[in-house]
Amino acid sequence: MHYVILGNGAAGMEAALALRARDAEGRITLVSDEHDHFFSRPALMYVFAGQTSLRDTEPHDRGLYDRMRFERKSGRVASVDAPGHALVFEGGSRLGYDRLLLAVGSKGRRAPWPGSEGPGLHYFVTLRDLEALDREATKGRRAAVLGGGLIGVEVAEVLHDRGLHVSFVIREGWYFPVALDRNEATLVAEHVRAHGVDVRLGATVDSVRRGDDGRIHSVRLAGGDEVAADLVVSAIGVVPNTAFLAKSAVTLAPNGAIETDEALRTLAPDVWAAGDCANVTWFDGSRRPEQLWYTARDQGRLAALSMLGDDVAYRRGTWYNSAKFFDMEYTTVGHVPASIGPDGEPVVPPPELRIWFQRVPGRFESQRIVVEGDRVVGFTLLGSRWNHEPLLDWIHERRSLDWVLGHLKDAQFDEEFSRRFRVVAGAGVV
Amino acid sequence: MQSGLMNTYQHAASRRAWVAWTLSAFLFLAYVLLYFGPVPALGLRFDLLQRTAEAVGAALGLPPVFHSKWILYGTVYTLAMVVGGAFVLRRHGNSRYQLVRTATVVSVQVVFAFLLPIVLQVFGRHEYYFTYFWPLKIEYFYPSVILRHPFLMISWSFLGSLVAFPLLAFFLGKRFYCSWVCGCGGLANTFGEPFRHLSSKSTRAWSVEKVSVHSVLFLALVTTAIVWVNWAVGKEHPGFAAFAFRLQDWYGFAIGAMFSGVLGVGLYPLMGTRVWCRFGCPMAALLGLVQKLGRFRITVKKDMCISCGNCSTYCEMGIDVRQYAMANQTFTRAACVGCGMCAHVCPRGVLKLENAPIRWKAGQPIRVYAVDL
Numbered sequence: 046m047h048y049v050i051l052g053n054g055a056a057g058m059e060a061a062l063a064l065r066a067r068d069a070e071g072r073i074t075l076v077s078d079e080h081d082h083f084f085s086r087p088a089l090m091y092v093f094a095g096q097t098s099l100r101d102t103e104p105h106d107r108g109l110y111d112r113m114r115f116e117r118k119s120g121r122v123a124s125v126d127a128p129g130h131a132l133v134f135e136g137g138s139r140l141g142y143d144r145l146l147l148a149v150g151s152k153g154r155r156a157p158w159p160g161s162e163g164p165g166l167h168y169f170v171t172l173r174d175l176e177a178l179d180r181e182a183t184k185g186r187r188a189a190v191l192g193g194g195l196i197g198v199e200v201a202e203v204l205h206d207r208g209l210h211v212s213f214v215i216r217e218g219w220y221f222p223v224a225l226d227r228n229e230a231t232l233v234a235e236h237v238r239a240h241g242v243d244v245r246l247g248a249t250v251d252s253v254r255r256g257d258d259g260r261i262h263s264v265r266l267a268g269g270d271e272v273a274a275d276l277v278v279s280a281i282g283v284v285p286n287t288a289f290l291a292k293s294a295v296t297l298a299p300n301g302a303i304e305t306d307e308a309l310r311t312l313a314p315d316v317w318a319a320g321d322c323a324n325v326t327w328f329d330g331s332r333r334p335e336q337l338w339y340t341a342r343d344q345g346r347l348a349a350l351s352m353l354g355d356d357v358a359y360r361r362g363t364w365y366n367s368a369k370f371f372d373m374e375y376t377t378v379g380h381v382p383a384s385i386g387p388d389g390e391p392v393v394p395p396p397e398l399r400i401w402f403q404r405v406p407g408r409f410e411s412q413r414i415v416v417e418g419d420r421v422v423g424f425t426l427l428g429s430r431w432n433h434e435p436l437l438d439w440i441h442e443r444r445s446l447d448w449v450l451g452h453l454k455d456a457q458f459d460e461e462f463s464r465r466f467r468v469v470a471g472a473g474v475v
Numbered sequence: 476m477q478s479g480l481m482n483t484y485q486h487a488a489s490r491r492a493w494v495a496w497t498l499s500a501f502l503f504l505a506y507v508l509l510y511f512g513p514v515p516a517l518g519l520r521f522d523l524l525q526r527t528a529e530a531v532g533a534a535l536g537l538p539p540v541f542h543s544k545w546i547l548y549g550t551v552y553t554l555a556m557v558v559g560g561a562f563v564l565r566r567h568g569n570s571r572y573q574l575v576r577t578a579t580v581v582s583v584q585v586v587f588a589f590l591l592p593i594v595l596q597v598f599g600r601h602e603y604y605f606t607y608f609w610p611l612k613i614e615y616f617y618p619s620v621i622l623r624h625p626f627l628m629i630s631w632s633f634l635g636s637l638v639a640f641p642l643l644a645f646f647l648g649k650r651f652y653c654s655w656v657c658g659c660g661g662l663a664n665t666f667g668e669p670f671r672h673l674s675s676k677s678t679r680a681w682s683v684e685k686v687s688v689h690s691v692l693f694l695a696l697v698t699t700a701i702v703w704v705n706w707a708v709g710k711e712h713p714g715f716a717a718f719a720f721r722l723q724d725w726y727g728f729a730i731g732a733m734f735s736g737v738l739g740v741g742l743y744p745l746m747g748t749r750v751w752c753r754f755g756c757p758m759a760a761l762l763g764l765v766q767k768l769g770r771f772r773i774t775v776k777k778d779m780c781i782s783c784g785n786c787s788t789y790c791e792m793g794i795d796v797r798q799y800a801m802a803n804q805t806f807t808r809a810a811c812v813g814c815g816m817c818a819h820v821c822p823r824g825v826l827k828l829e830n831a832p833i834r835w836k837a838g839q840p841i842r843v844y845a846v847d848l
Contacts, residue, residue, distance in 0.1 A: 055782075088783035091822075094481040097788050104782040104801060106678070199476065206481045338781045367779055367823045369476065372569055374824055430824035432776050458776060458827050460818055462571035 046071040048352060049132065049140060051122060052148035053077035054086060055338055056320030058105075059345030060146050060352075065113045067353050073114070076132065076140065078121040079172050082107060086150075087338060089175045090196075093182075094203045099172075127294035127313035144315050144352045147295065147303060148345060151283035151321040151336060156191070160253035165261040167278045169200050181276050184208035189264045189274035191250055193220045197280035198237065198370050204278075205242050212243045212272045214264065219246060220370075222384040224377060228402060229411055229427055233370045236409045240371055245272065253277055283336060285322040298324050302334045307358040308351040309344060317352055319344035325359055328380075337366060363440060365433040373409050378436040379423035381415050398422075401446055403472030412453075412466070414446060416474070421449045429466070430458040479566025480789065480820060488744060489669045495744035503741035509548055510732040524548070540596050552662065553589040556581050559665030566668070572815045572828075576654060580661040588658045603628050606656050609636045610695040611758035613726065617699070618706040640758075641765050647830050648771025649762035650813020657758075659735065659751060663791060664814060667748030671816065674747030674793035681793065684754050684810065691730060692760035698726045730755065749791045753810060763809030770830045772807045773817070775800050779825045786817035786826060800825050 048064050050057045053075045061073050088102035110117060123135045125147075131139040153168030155161075167178045178200075182188065186209050190201045193215030201213045219230030220237075234244050249267040256262050263271040285302040294313040296304045303311055303318040305325065311318050320341040324332045335344075340361070350357045365378040382394040401414040410428030414421055420443040424436055435456040439449055454466045487494040507514060512522035524544040532542035540546075560581040567573040583606055592602040601623055609616040615632045643651045653660045663671075674680075705719035739751030752759050773796070780803075786796035792810040796817045799806045818826040 085782040085784065087781040087822075088785075091476070091783055091785060094476055095485040096476065096480045096483055097784055098484055101784045101788045102782075104784065104797060202476055203481065206476075339778045365779075369822045371476070376824070430827075433779065434777055458824055460570055460572040460815060461828060462575050464571075 047143045048073045049076060049142035050146045050148060051076045052150055053083050054148060054150050055341040056345035057148035058083040059342040060319060060349040061115055063346045063349035074116040074118055076118045076122065078119060081117060081119060090199045090203065093175055093179060094206065122289060124289055125293040125295055127316060130315065146348055146352065147316065147318040147322060148320045149286045149322045152286045153279060154282045154284045156279035158250050158252050160255050163255065163259055165276045166253065167276060169196050169278060169280060170283055182207055182209060186275040187273050188276050188278065189214055189272050190278045190280060192280035193217060194280060194282060195368050200278050200280055201242050202371050205240060212245060214245045214248045214250060214272060216249050217385065226384060229413065229425060232409055232411055232427060233373060236371055236373050285334060287322055298332065309348040309359055310351065317348045319348040325361065327361060363437055365437060373428050374430050376426045376431040376433060378433045379440045381423040381425050399474050401473065402475045403469050405469055414449060416446050419445050421446055432456050432458040476822065483672060491745055499741055499744045503737060506737040506741055509544065510736055546593065549589050553584055555666040556584050556661055559668060563665055563668050567819060570819045573819060579655050580664060583656050584658050584661050608632060608640065610761060611756060613695055613699060617702050644762040644765040645769035648769060648813050649766045652762060653752060653759055653812035654814045660812060663748035667743050670743045670748050671791040672788045674749060674791055676787050676793050676795045687754040688760040691755050692757040695757040698722055747791055752812060753792050767807060767809050772805055772829055774805045774827045774829050775803055776825045777803045779823050781823055783822060785820040785822065789816045789820050
């Protein structure tokens with residue numbers, strides 16, 4: 046049996062390991078055009094920051110491929126010949142497979158503004174993106190980071206640390222509206238501004254302006270304001286890296302992701318998909334990719350079991366995630382209503398939800414607890430660390446707000462000697 | 476991100492560039508001069524540091540007791556820790572654990588390892604370091620040293636080594652000493668901060684470490700025992716006495732001077748700051764064994780690790796913390812000195828140093844990543 050995994054990322058590596066754990070004999074080939082060794086994609090930001098080396102971001106020792114007898118093939122795949130059971134590379138060479146896993150991940154959503162095409166416009170998703178930006182991000186230059194999400198805030202932080210003058214341009218009225226409410230976003234914006242970054246809220250980009258030599262000199266905003274910039278980083282989300290599948294038997298959904306069934310099979314025979322490139326069913330019934338590290342690993346492992354012939358079904362658990370905005374820790378667990386939908390349109394929170402909120406005075410710290418009826422259904426916690434496991438338990442145990450507030454300090458995960466959680470004056474349901 | 480650590484890989488001194496090699500050579504030379512005085516092989520026929528100390532002492536009009544290269548060394552060492560401590564707090568002062576720990580280890584150095592020994596000497600007493608204990612300070616269990624000091628200090632030494640240290644290591648982990656009190660750890664965690672990521676994380680280094688550090692511990696126990704036997708029966712067995720003397724001397728040279736001093740500090744810019752603590756210190760080995768049985772642990776939050784490697788990179792003891800974090804495995808490693816940097820630099824807050832009894836019992840794992848390798 047020859048298993049071919051297209052993509053050497055989190056989903057692909059996890060699948061390869063799970064395949065090898067069960068099939069000692071099968072031939073397993075990992076195909077990538079990005080890097081010979083599996084590395085942690087979220088960690089590319091720390092390489093950019095100079096905080097780690099690229100080698101530091103490799104989760105496994107380099108002997109793993111030999112020990113596991115994983116073959117590697119470096120090259121760019123042009124298409125999948127599903128009826129012929131083969132990958133077709135640019136240049137025409139082919140690699141046959143018995144079972145194929147597509148774990149091709151994401152790429153940066155293309156900047157849609159006039160003037161975007163050309164030098165000086167960057168993304169931050171792949172190793173190539175990192176290399177290109179690393180060359181240009183030199184001290185004293187001016188950078189505009191477009192897009193108020195997790196990549197945007199991290200790129201802004203690193204560019205600022207590298208001595209660039211950074212403008213952080215956010216289309217919406219507040220930062221990260223898919224996850225944060227106005228209070229929280231205000232807190233984050235204050236924190237980011239306190240570090241010296243020029244945060245522009247409610248700023249729609251009109252065009253990227255270039256001089257006669259083709260070099261970027263500014264970003265024009267709707268309304269006519271200009272943000273001076275020598276380079277631009279477009280961080281407006283990611284899209285599935287699936288363009289090469291357009292003419293294949295692997296069916297793509299309108300959002301560009303690969304359609305899968307609950308066992309992560311695609312519509313083409315003997316082809317599976319996992320990770321950022323695959324549509325799965327969310328809690329609200331919608332079909333979207335889950336662009337998270339731990340779900341990529343989950344899906345990779347499940348796809349491997351499915352490829353081995355197990356009768357499995359991918360079920361998304363209760364949502365949780367964490368991140369960091371400059372020095373501010375961020376944890377979210379459960380159902381927290383978004384302020385904008387996946388389509389970018391504003392969302393009115395359902396009336397049955399009540400929100401308990403507090404901001405800790407004098408600190409960049411807040412807690413938001415979402416309550417439905419008399420049970421807690423979600424948390425957004427900023428500025429301190431939390432263990433999501435008890436929080437998930439409490440949601441599943443249908444705990445009340447009073448009970449949760451009484452026990453919340455037990456879930457705190459900050460370093461020793463840190464300030465303990467307490468309810469402050471002015472806290473309450475808003 | 477952890478603002479203090481950004482650019483680490485852009486600084487020449489922190490990535491084994493020529494600055495690092497030069498600094499390493501300088502540290503080697505300084506320690507050789509300190510421990511061995513005149514080095515005819517290097518064309519040095521007099522004790523350069525002692526002469527310097529005398530010249531400085533005379534120039535400042537200090538009493539003769541201060542005209543010592545060891546006091547000069549103590550001053551430079553303590554100064555390096557104070558300046559390094561300030562540097563660490565600028566980087567990591569946003570962590571209260573790092574704040575309290577750094578303030579403690581620097582204060583302990585200034586008061587107990589610098590001022591107090593000098594005061595003792597000024598008053599005509601033997602110098603004594605209240606924060607160093609057998610088997611790190613092996614001579615504090617030698618009969619000749621015991622007979623020289625008052626009963627109070629000897630009780631302090633014995634109670635510390637045999638009662639207090641095992642108990643503290645059991646309840647708090649060896650960090651209570653290695654990264655809160657000890658001067659070797661103190662220098663590593665202050666002056667050595669820019670080099671902490673240079674420790675090797677390979678499994679090979681781990682294997683070497685286990686053999687090496689426990690061999691030194693064994694050697695320390697054997698040396699202590701032989702020195703005692705010699706004290707009891709050496710007069711009747713001159714051959715044994717000569718052997719015991721040579722062993723004691725050799726231990727002082729090879730372990731005390733070469734390993735902990737010349738190599739331990741000299742290799743800071745090339746192999747990280749804990750070469751001695753990790754591969755050589757008998758106290759670290761002993762406390763590590765207690766730690767394995769004790770309460771201290773690094774708790775891992777389930778399924779939140781993004782495998783970025785910051786924890787492993789900044790582990791000065793070369794522990795590949797990421798492997799545990801990826802596998803959702805709460806763990807205790809004998810080597811861990813509890814500096815807390817893995818928890819501090821983790822961008823997803825996955826790790827937590829703990830020694831309290833387990834309060835919140837986890838239910839079933841949400842997922843198990845364990846794929847047997």
